[in-house]
Amino acid sequence: MTAQQDIKSRIGPIGLALPLVAFIVITFLMPLANMFKESFYDAEVADALPRTLRLLNAWNGDEIPSEEVFRTIAEEIIVLQENRTIGKIGIRVNRVVSGTRSVWGRTARRVEGVETEDMRTTMVGIDDRWSDLALWQGIKKAGQRYSAKHYLQAVDLSRGDDGSIHRVDTEQRIYNTLYLRTFRVAITVTLLCLLIGYPIAYAIAHAPPTLSKILLFCVLVPFWTSLLARATSWLVLLQSQGVVNDLLVWLGMVPDDGRLSLIRNMTGTLIAMTQNLLPFVVLPTYAVLSSIPPTYMRAAASLGANPVQAFVRVYWPQSLPGIASGCLLVFILSIGFYITPAIVGGPKGQLISNMIAYHINDANNWGLAAAISVIVLLSVMILYIVFDRWVGVDKLKLS
Amino acid sequence: MWNIGKGVLTLFVVLGFIFLLAPLLVVVPLSFNAEPYFTFTEGMLRFESEAYSLRWYRNIFESEEWLRAIQNSFFIGIFATFLATVLGTLAAIGLNDPRLPFRKFVSALIISPIVTPIIVVAVGVYFFYTDIGLGQTYLGIILAHAMIGAPYVVITVSATLANFDYTLLRAAASLGANPWTAFRRVQLPIISRGVITGALFAFINSFDEVVIVVFMAGPKQRTIPREMWSGIREELSPTILAVATLLILLVVLVLITVEVLKSFGEKNKLSAN
Amino acid sequence: MKRNILASFAFLFVFVSANVCAEGELTIVSWGGSYAKASIDGIFKPFEEETGIKVIVEDYNGGLAQIRAQVETGNVHWDVVDVESQDDLIGCDEGLLEYLDDLELPDAPDGTPAEEDFFDDANSDCGLGNIVWATVIAYNSTAFESDPPSTMNDFFNLEKFPGKRGMRRTPEVNLEFALIADGVPPEDVYETLSTKEGLDRAFKKLDSIKESIIFWETGAQPPQLLADKEVAMTTAYNGRIFNAINLEKQPFVIVWDGHIRDYGQWVIVAGAPNLENAKKFLQYAARSSSMAGVSNRISYGPLRHSAWEMVDKHVDTKIDMRPHMPTDPENSKNFLVNDAEWWAEHRDDLFERFSAWVSR
Incomplete structure (x- = not known):
């Protein structure tokens, strides 16, 4: 076969795969790349105060900047006020030094048209925070185009004025707690799914054909049913005046004034997430179990193994690929779960995804949201690589 | 001793199924509650007819928001499914061809949207699409849903292709069919089950997807899950239970249809043999 | 090819849906539930009757995310939004809202100038005082x-x-x-x-x-x-x-x-498709009678002294409304x-x- 023919015959499969590959690159990879950029690149302040920042680069940081710096920033503030971007700068700098947002608006309103030889005194007169070194340090910091500040914040660290990295105050630490909690929840949910799901998969695989079909149907219906519908159901079932508590009270298992709190806490999150994700373990496990020839078990028995031994030594190892891919899916899906914890979780059942959503929807801190997302994505990728080494990604199949 | 073990196992499995199905089973009767409560009233337990009503269903079909949401869900779902199915089917055929270079890498790339935590996908998509002017548009949501739907189509079609006998294509060619005709007349009918299953997967995925929609959709693009999401958080009314019941019903109908189609197909195969 | 057709169809849909707001319309976004009902009966309907401008009401759950998305994609379809004071401040800073400097406010019925009649801090650069809650x-x-x-x-x-x-x-x-x-x-x-x-x-x-x-x-x-x-x-x-x-x-x-x-505020989204109508609406909403129209339907107080004088009985239940207002002396x-x-x-x-x- 000549090289030319080779190329020609390859165009077929390439031409077929290319549209989707291009589509995924544009609609998925580019957004991820953009998110990555967003997590460490921020030009807002750098573009707004270029001259001031250049002067601040030469500033030693120990004393209030010179008259020249004040004059320059005043000029730049006037321009920003005209094109209505002063507020954005205030918000950005305020994220670095909190309590400085209003400096900008106040100064912008009063500094325009001021004729003075001593801009420093004028500006300090407008707002005495201009004499605060922390504000100037903050401007310098916020003016960095590239910075790891979002990543530091996303792991409860901060950088001092001298450049040293240290942990934030105890009462301010939140993100590491949430990663750990998310990780713990993901593991717990995965184990619960396995514990409940394996026997179900076993039952479906070994039931008579008609029953097996019906049971499979019973797994598929919740699998396909809207996540929101299921979250609503759990809300109805688990609240303190809900069906489960009513039933327990009616049965006399708990007193009417001692109803269990099953929702708006971690219990609610675990219960609902386990039910949401159970089919993801059942289906692939069932697919593998139903392909294990029954003769194996009989062979083990005829070789003198008791049922438990036969199960542990013969059956279980064969079902591993199904379990592994089911568990991996459940684990990854749990890490990204947002809707269910938000509805049934309450504050103690919130996961890292809820924090990401907060920074996007309420705080408009895209950089921080992006940094947290990148951290989550990287941990999943590491997990994926470990899985590939251990089991092989190509074993990953949907039922 | 062994029988006790079996009994315990059976009990465990039964409990497992109750756990799986209870939420669905409870919602259905409660959606017919005449009172705006989320628990069974005494009247309901005594099966009095006046304790039940269709008012929450009437609510859905009288509410502009819900009707718009239903329309949006189908509109977005159908277009996203179409896009995902066409791209996914072609790619699956390409991937199944051993001549494709970097096969492992390409298939990993194609599968990646569904093995990435959805919150990360949503964040990336939201930033990027907003930057390029696709935020709060139907097109943006359709593209995002097609992106997470296509991998399912690739997976299901690949599964049917694994059993596909390529000599059939050569046979068709030798009988004078051009590649397109051969694909259409020979390959497509055989893999059609994979294509249909994949399309269904993609559709349900779009129909149920809410994280991307929460970030991306403006008031005009609200879908059923989005409407439920704010309903649950704002004013929890039994209308949501009625919507949930309709969604469950839809799933049951789809599954039964698939089952019927399948057994019909099997019968055809048997009679052809 | 099919993708192109699809894309253009989708674009068309987006285009059409973005441009339904023709002249004579105004999209007002406000909080749902009983408060929305009070605003509709107390302000929106009388405004429609007086001006002939059709008001489209949409639901709002607070925050700036939706407004930001509209302004940043240049696909604005909200005109007037009923926001909390903090969102008014930040939205104004971020350039998401129109400045209201040139908005002329109606004087009180007895001729008191608007500036004196409004509560202190009721209005801001981008926000017009609406209610006190x-x-x-x-x-x-x-x-x-x-x-x-x-x-x-x-x-x-x-x-x-x-x-x-x-x-x-x-x-x-x-x-x-x-x-x-x-x-x-x-x-x-x-x-x-x-x-x-x-x-x-x-x-x-x-x-x-x-x-x-x-x-x-x-x-x-x-x-x-x-x-x-x-x-x-x-x-x-x-x-x-x-x-x-x-x-x-x-x-x-x-x-x-x-x-x-807290003071609730009316704001206009930057680049609102019906800017003139939005301003007309804000002027209408600033009237003492409009504020009282809401306050006589739900217990959120007006932000003008002259409107407080008009707070009377609940339109449906005939309950005396003043004792239920935050600004009632008994409650203050x-x-x-x-x-x-x-x-x-x-x-x-x-x-x-x-x-x-x-x-x-």
């Missing part, structure tokens, strides 16, 4: 029959008033409540919160009831929590509780001591006005600390 403490009277709670500190007194407490899951309002309950005079609250010690003091007070708190997120939840007896006492928006008491006949009682007031003995400016500066830090506290 309050976050109050409310309890279910069946829970405390004899010697019911009457002060902010009672909310934090679990011994005397046992039972779960409902609280909004935000640092806003809760930190102020904690300090007021701890004896800080309202006028010193924000100054105290600006210090590390003051902040610690507020969290310490919150700590004392932490195990009994059930958090809520949206205004519809507190009355529901009270009605379902999930909580014995909760923080809540006064209008929602008013409705539950008077329209749904729930046995709830409001404690006005230490309540926190001990209260705090929310400092949106302070929150805009401190929210990022405090949200993290509050989240950490909540999840500990």
Whole structure:
């Protein structure tokens, strides 16, 4: 076969795969790349105060900047006020030094048209925070185009004025707690799914054909049913005046004034997430179990193994690929779960995804949201690589 | 001793199924509650007819928001499914061809949207699409849903292709069919089950997807899950239970249809043999 | 090819849906539920009748995310939004809202100039004062029959008033409540919160009831929590509780001591498709009669002195409305006005600390 023919015959499969590959690159990879950029690149302040920042680069940081710096920033503030971007700068700098947002608006309103030889005194007169070194340090910091500040914040660290990295105050630490909690929840949910799901998969695989079909149907219906519908159901079932508590009270298992709190806490999150994700373990496990020839078990028995031994030594190892891919899916899906914890979780059942959503929807801190997302994505990728080494990604199949 | 073990196992499995199905089973009767409560009233337990009503269903079909949401869900779902199915089917055929270079890498790339935590996908998509002017548009949501739907189509079609006998294509060619005709007349009918299953997967995925929609959709693009999401958080009314019941019903109908189609197909195969 | 057709079809759809707002329309976005109903009957409908401009009402759940997305994609389809004061400030800073400098406001019926007639700080660069509303403490009277709670500190007194407490899951309002309950005079609250010690003091007070708190997120939840007896006492928006008491006949009682007031504001989204109509609407909404129109339907007070004079009886139930208003002298003995400016500066830090506290 000549090289030319080779190329020609390859165009077929390439031409077929290319549209989707291009589509995924544009609609998925580019957004991820953009998110990555967003997590460490921020030009807002750098573009707004270029001259001031250049002067601040030469500033030693120990004393209030010179008259020249004040004059320059005043000029730049006037321009920003005209094109209505002063507020954005205030918000950005305020994220670095909190309590400085209003400096900008106040100064912008009063500094325009001021004729003075001593801009420093004028500006300090407008707002005495201009004499605060922390504000100037903050401007310098916020003016960095590239910075790891979002990543530091996303792991409860901060950088001092001298450049040293240290942990934030105890009462301010939140993100590491949430990663750990998310990780713990993901593991717990995965184990619960396995514990409940394996026997179900076993039952479906070994039931008579008609029953097996019906049971499979019973797994598929919740699998396909809207996540929101299921979250609503759990809300109805688990609240303190809900069906489960009513039933327990009616049965006399708990007193009417001692109803269990099953929702708006971690219990609610675990219960609902386990039910949401159970089919993801059942289906692939069932697919593998139903392909294990029954003769194996009989062979083990005829070789003198008791049922438990036969199960542990013969059956279980064969079902591993199904379990592994089911568990991996459940684990990854749990890490990204947002809707269910938000509805049934309450504050103690919130996961890292809820924090990401907060920074996007309420705080408009895209950089921080992006940094947290990148951290989550990287941990999943590491997990994926470990899985590939251990089991092989190509074993990953949907039922 | 062994029988006790079996009994315990059976009990465990039964409990497992109750756990799986209870939420669905409870919602259905409660959606017919005449009172705006989320628990069974005494009247309901005594099966009095006046304790039940269709008012929450009437609510859905009288509410502009819900009707718009239903329309949006189908509109977005159908277009996203179409896009995902066409791209996914072609790619699956390409991937199944051993001549494709970097096969492992390409298939990993194609599968990646569904093995990435959805919150990360949503964040990336939201930033990027907003930057390029696709935020709060139907097109943006359709593209995002097609992106997470296509991998399912690739997976299901690949599964049917694994059993596909390529000599059939050569046979068709030798009988004078051009590649397109051969694909259409020979390959497509055989893999059609994979294509249909994949399309269904993609559709349900779009129909149920809410994280991307929460970030991306403006008031005009609200879908059923989005409407439920704010309903649950704002004013929890039994209308949501009625919507949930309709969604469950839809799933049951789809599954039964698939089952019927399948057994019909099997019968055809048997009679052809 | 098919993809092109699809894409162009989708584009067409987007295009059409973005341009339905022809002349003579106005999209007003406001909070749902009974408040929306009061606004529709009290302002929107009379405005439609007077001007012939058709008002389209959309639901709003607070925050700036939706407005930001519209402005940044250049696909604005909201005109007027009814926002909280903090969102007005930040939205204005971020350039998401139109400046209202040149908006001429109608004088009071007796000729008092608008500037004198409006409450202090009712209007801002981008916001026109709409209503005054309050976050109050409310309890279910069946829970405390004899010697019911009457002060902010009672909310934090679990011994005397046992039972779960409902609280909004935000640092806003809760930190102020904690300090007021701890004896800080309202006028010193924000100054105290600006210090590390003051902040610690507020969290310490919150700590004392932490195990009994059930958090809520949206205004519809507190009355529901009270009605379902999930909580014995909760923080809540006064209008929602008013409705539950008077329209749904729930046995709830409001404690006005230490309540926190906030001003709701009308804003115009930057690049609003019906800018002229939006301005006309704001001028209409600024009239004393419009404000009273809302206040006679729900217990949110007007922001003009002349409108207060017009507050009378509830249009449907004929209840005297004034005693239910935050601004009624009886209710105004001990209260705090929310400092949106302070929150805009401190929210990022405090949200993290509050989240950490909540999840500990």
